[in-house]
Amino acid sequence: MTQQAAIALGVELRVLANTPDESAARVIGDVRLGDYRDLETLRGFAKGCDALTFDHEHVPTEHIRALAADGFAVHPGADALVHAQDKAVMRERLTAIGAPCPPWRRVATVADVEEFAGEHGLPVVLKAVRGGYDGRGVWVCRSVEEAAEVLATGTPLMAEAFVPFERELAVLVARSPHGQGVSYPVVETVQRDGICVEVLAPAPGLDTEQAASAQRIALKIAHELGVTGLLAVEMFATASGLMVNELAMRPHNSGHWTIDGARTSQFEQHLRSVLDLPLGSPVMSAPVAVMANVLGGDDPDVFSRYEHVMAHDPGIKIHFYGKEVRPGRKIGHVTALGDNLDEVRARARHAAAYLSEGVYV
């Protein structure tokens, strides 16, 4: 999807892929194959690039630091990105800058968890400090015994208090090296089994002051952490206010609606910010946008299901990533735009369910 934005701006992309079958490698001419965990591979790849950026957070922090020391423009930089790589570092920093977080601590032993549970109650949420994604690396433990099992795996962990949230919100902001910041409207994200299934833009019923407050928190984090590029801040909306859940520093699933629903897509915004160009307008191109993820179903032939979806709803926007279809995997998304939330949401759900499984909802 970044390639779509790059084409518009006349920016030539080069991609480092593990295999030629990866989504990005299928739509870009200049593909280099290699392992992003290998510094010399990264150095060879970077030669000749004006700027380097990421579509995931797994490039080792020390390699990013080395590339910057070599003189490459890397956005986001290692000092910012580490907050999206290491949840404990993120929590420490957010706590220090006064961003609202659930109670948390690093835990290494059952005693640590017991102490934390004694203070904040059960369940306790254990999170892998590094490497989690889409609900993986997160364990909601209803007892200390459950926590003990997770600890026994040896994964470096932290504990967070279980937050009885009303709903989940996300704020996507961009920040450029020269310091300009832009925030998209606050959205509501709907998760199922730890995976985002739907994004409602703007977040329904959020009053202006709450929305502005969420945007202020996200922009402050971007500024304090020195983020360059995109920052998605996932938040819990609770009875007592907002709490930051997770950070991502890249185009994010909660911002896919912007391709069709905002004047500047998150992908163009990311390119603008990593190239230190003035940021684009985040205004919506319709009153309501709903994005629904298309998850892989049993029948991999998604293309054969286009016909019904397109005929049923000529305004639905389909995005299919060219990934191999596996059950439950995010293989695409759809976006519906309009004036009425219920109607727009029903359209998005219908299209996503049909593309996934060939079922009518």
Next chain:
Amino acid sequence: MTQQAAIALGVELRVLANTPDESAARVIGDVRLGDYRDLETLRGFAKGCDALTFDHEHVPTEHIRALAADGFAVHPGADALVHAQDKAVMRERLTAIGAPCPPWRRVATVADVEEFAGEHGLPVVLKAVRGGYDGRGVWVCRSVEEAAEVLATGTPLMAEAFVPFERELAVLVARSPHGQGVSYPVVETVQRDGICVEVLAPAPGLDTEQAASAQRIALKIAHELGVTGLLAVEMFATASGLMVNELAMRPHNSGHWTIDGARTSQFEQHLRSVLDLPLGSPVMSAPVAVMANVLGGDDPDVFSRYEHVMAHDPGIKIHFYGKEVRPGRKIGHVTALGDNLDEVRARARHAAAYLSEGVYV
């Protein structure tokens, strides 16, 4: 720009290019180099493609016919495309189906022109029957002597009466092999020196009945000619009604505004129609869209001029084709969206002029 649409739909493109520097070749992974005038090259290229289409009209009609005979799905087909390749064939057919045309005839001699001028007056517009583009291949002759000079070049020609038009309109329609048709809103196109410089969508001040009439003409032409894919119908608006000027059967400059200004871009619409998928909604995503072409200026470093344009107008959409910059060449376009035509038009003009030449207008 077709690649942007292809990425969304998960459609893999292969492109036949003359050189690796062509715009399409720079943004597509599967590039084959070769001459589109050579049938064996076309056959080798086509092998493995589900559908074949064009971004210009210069592939020889007989080669398209041969590819179809080989069993390839070619859209538009030779019998339709010939009307966009050969202006005399187009005029014959449009006359036969009752589409409004200026008086015209094939001319081979000065006597032919003299006779035509005697009937329809001067100036006489001579057009090369094949190969014209952006004002090339069109001569407005104010005297028979001027016409004689053009005739002397030996180019196969036709004559048309000079139409004292009020303005130029264009209607972009799509038609799929299964016969579905869709029309975008009628636009006004503004030409300078035979080159389209601006497109206003929708055409300002066009009443509903006139607009519907223009769309009916375009859809009828698409149907009668058996067009599959896009058809752009350029028209003159005259005191006595509409007249068809030119046809193009491909994504067209008069439809570039749809990328940002319509729910379905013309490029996605073209892919849908050549793949025989249901067509997408042509509704506008804002009340007014103005597209302005960016023509090459003296300084080829367009990228250095992004900063001003983006900072000045965060809502302007820039499209840069990655072509080598030559004075007067179409190297990109900008689109502005909004509610007020004068304001939107001023924004588009400002951005296009600055990107072209670094001048403020």
